[in-house]
Amino acid sequence: MEMVAASKMRKTKDRMQATRPYSKKISQIIKHLAHANPEYKHPFLIKRDVKRVGMIVITSDRGLCGGLNSNLFRKTLTQLKQWQTDGVEVDVCAIGGKGASFFAHLDVNLVAQKTKLSETVHQSEIFGIVKVMLDAYDANTIDELYVVSNEFVNTMTQKPTIHKVLPVSADQLEPDLSGHWDYLYEPDAKEVLDKLLTRYIESIVYQGLVENNACEQAARMVAMKSASDNAGNLIKELQLVYNKARQAAITQEISEIVAGAAAV
Amino acid sequence: MTMTIHVDIVSAEQEIFSGLAEMVFAPAELGEVGISPRHAPFISSLKPGEVRVKVNDKESHPFYVSGGILEVQPHLVTVLADTAIRAKDIDEAAALDAKAKAEEALADKSGKIDYATAQAQLLQAMMQLQTIERLRKRGS
Numbered sequence: 001m002e003m004v005a006a007s008k009m010r011k012t013k014d015r016m017q018a019t020r021p022y023s024k025k026i027s028q029i030i031k032h033l034a035h036a037n038p039e040y041k042h043p044f045l046i047k048r049d050v051k052r053v054g055m056i057v058i059t060s061d062r063g064l065c066g067g068l069n070s071n072l073f074r075k076t077l078t079q080l081k082q083w084q085t086d087g088v089e090v091d092v093c094a095i096g097g098k099g100a101s102f103f104a105h106l107d108v109n110l111v112a113q114k115t116k117l118s119e120t121v122h123q124s125e126i127f128g129i130v131k132v133m134l135d136a137y138d139a140n141t142i143d144e145l146y147v148v149s150n151e152f153v154n155t156m157t158q159k160p161t162i163h164k165v166l167p168v169s170a171d172q173l174e175p176d177l178s179g180h181w182d183y184l185y186e187p188d189a190k191e192v193l194d195k196l197l198t199r200y201i202e203s204i205v206y207q208g209l210v211e212n213n214a215c216e217q218a219a220r221m222v223a224m225k226s227a228s229d230n231a232g233n234l235i236k237e238l239q240l241v242y243n244k245a246r247q248a249a250i251t252q253e254i255s256e257i258v259a260g261a262a263a264v
Numbered sequence: 265m266t267m268t269i270h271v272d273i274v275s276a277e278q279e280i281f282s283g284l285a286e287m288v289f290a291p292a293e294l295g296e297v298g299i300s301p302r303h304a305p306f307i308s309s310l311k312p313g314e315v316r317v318k319v320n321d322k323e324s325h326p327f328y329v330s331g332g333i334l335e336v337q338p339h340l341v342t343v344l345a346d347t348a349i350r351a352k353d354i355d356e357a358a359a360l361d362a363k364a365k366a367e368e369a370l371a372d373k374s375g376k377i378d379y380a381t382a383q384a385q386l387l388q389a390m391m392q393l394q395t396i397e398r399l400r401k402r403g404s
Contacts, residue, residue, distance in 0.1 A: 018278040025274055025342050029307070029335050063383065093366070100366075101384075112362035123276045128358025135359065183335075186308035187293050195309050196333055199344065203276050 001064075002224040008119075009155070009217035015120070016152065016207075016214045023203045030168065030200055033183070033193065040189040043138065044197045047167050052089040054111075054133045054142035054166075055079075058149035058208050059099035060216040061117060066223035068150060068158060068215060069098045075160040076148055080108070091142055093129055095209060111136070121213060123206050130202050137166055145201075149208035150215035156222065158215040165204050168197065269301040271317050273327060275345040280327060281317060288341050289316040290334050299336050306336040315343055 034045065057076055059069050083090055093112040094100045100113040112132040117125055136142045145166035150158045185192050271288055273281040288299045291313030299306075310332045318324040329345040336342075 015277075019276060021272070021279040021282075022274040022276045022344065025272060026344055029333075029342065029344075032337075033307075093362070110366045112359075113366040114362050115365070124358075128360075128362040131356070131359040132362055183305045183307040186306070191293075192307050192309055192333070196307075199276075199333065199346075206276055 002221055002228055005217050005221035005224055009214060009221055012210070012214040012217050013152075016210050019203075019207050019210050023207050026196070026200050026203055029196065033196070034168075040193065042190075042193045042197060044166055044168050044201075047169070048140075048143040050088055050143045052091065052142050053083065053144040053146060054091045054093070054136055056129065056133060056145070056147045056205060056208075057092060057094050057096075057099045057103070058147065058205075058212045059094065059096035059102070060212065061097040061115060062216075063098065064223060065216050065220040068219040069102075071158075072148065072150060072160040073099075073102055075162065079146075079148075079162055091133075091136065093133060095126065095129060095205075096212075117209070119213075121206070121209055123202065126202065126205055126209060130198075130205050134198060134201060147205055147208050149212045152211050152214045152218065155218045158219055163204070163208070165201055168200070266320075267301040269299070269303075269339055269341055271341045271343075273315065273317075273329075273343040273345060275332075280345065281325065283317075283319070285317045285319050285341075287318045288343075289314075289318070290343065291315070291329075292334060297334075299341055302338050303336050303341075305338070306334075308334045310334050310343070310345075315345075 055076075057072070059072060063069075080090060090108060091111045092103050092108045094103050094110060095114050096117065097115040100110075100115050103110045103113075112129050114125065114129045133142070133145055137145060144164060147163045147165055149161065149163070151161045153159055266286055268284040268286055269288070271281065271283060271285045272279075286300075290297055290299070291311045292308040293311060294308075296313075297308070310329055312330045313328075315327045315329050316324055317327070327345075329343065331346040333344040334341070335344070
C-alpha cells in the first residue's frame, strides 16, 4: 500500500501543479480589477459586520492516512471555539467522507456535504457545494467564508490551514502600481465580475481539494511505511518465539524417546 | 517582423496553451472577437465555441471551450476556460443535492451508523482496552 500511495501521490502532485496556472491567472485579473476602480462594486469585495461565517472543510474520503484528518479537525475545533466565544455563528459544509461523518456527530450546523469524490477530482464535483455557500453569502446569511484544508509543504509535512476567501480583500492581493486604467466590459461590468468572482472562489476551493488529495496520498505513504516497518519487527519477534517453541517441542520429544529406550 | 501577442489558455484543471500569436479569435458573449497586439484592455465572458490562435500565416491552433472569461491587455491575452458546461439549473441541482445529503446525514444520527464512524468508535474502544490492560499489568 505504501507503493500504491507513492505512485498515486506522484499523480496527485502533478495535478496540483497543473491547477496552479489557472488560479495564478485568475487572481492576477482580480488584482487588476480591484485596482482598476470599476464603476460597479461587487458584494464579494465589500466587508461586512461578522455575525455568521461559513466554513468549507476539505477532508479525505478514506482513512489510513495517519493524523492528516485529525490534525485538521483539531485546528477547526479551536477556530470554532474561538468563534463561539466571540458570539459568531458558523455554517459548516464538508467535502470528503471523514469530515461529513465528523460534523454529523458534532453540534454544528452542517448545511451541505459532498462525499465519494472520484480520485481524479473533476471541478464540476464542487460546483454544488460552492454554490450553496455563495448563495448564502449573497442572501446575507453568512458574512465571511473560510476554506479549511491541508497545505502540501512536502512529502513528510502537511499543514492544516484556514484560509479566508470572502470577502475578497484587495490588500490580500499585492498592490499593482501600473497606473489607473479600466477594462472595456462586455456585456457589462456586473455580469463579468459575477462570473469571474464565482470562478475565483471555485478555483480556490478546487485547488484546496486537489492539494488535500496530494496531502492524503503523501500522509498515507508515510503511515503505510511505518506500518510495514512495525509489521516487519513484529514478524521478527514472532519468528523468534515460534523457533523457540519448535525447539522446545523437539527437545521434549527426543528426551521422551531416549527415556523410553532406556526403560526397555 | 510581425507584431505578436502573448496568449495563455488555462482551465482550472490544466494549462492548455501558452505562447506567442499574431491574432486570437474568441467567441465573446456579444459575438466573435479578433484580438490583435496592442488591443485596449478588455474583459468579456465567453460563449461555448472555438478559440483560434493564429501563430502565423501557416499555423493556427483551434481549441474548443465550453465558456469562460477572456481578458485582454495590450501584450497579453488570457482565456480562462471552463472545464464543464455551466447552466444555471445544473448548478442549482448540484447545490440542492449537496444540501439534501447534509440533511440526510444529520437526520441519520440515531439510525444506522456509517462505516467510518463505527470504525472511529471501534478504535476508541480498543485504545481504552489497551490502556486498561497496561494499567492492570502495572498493578499486578
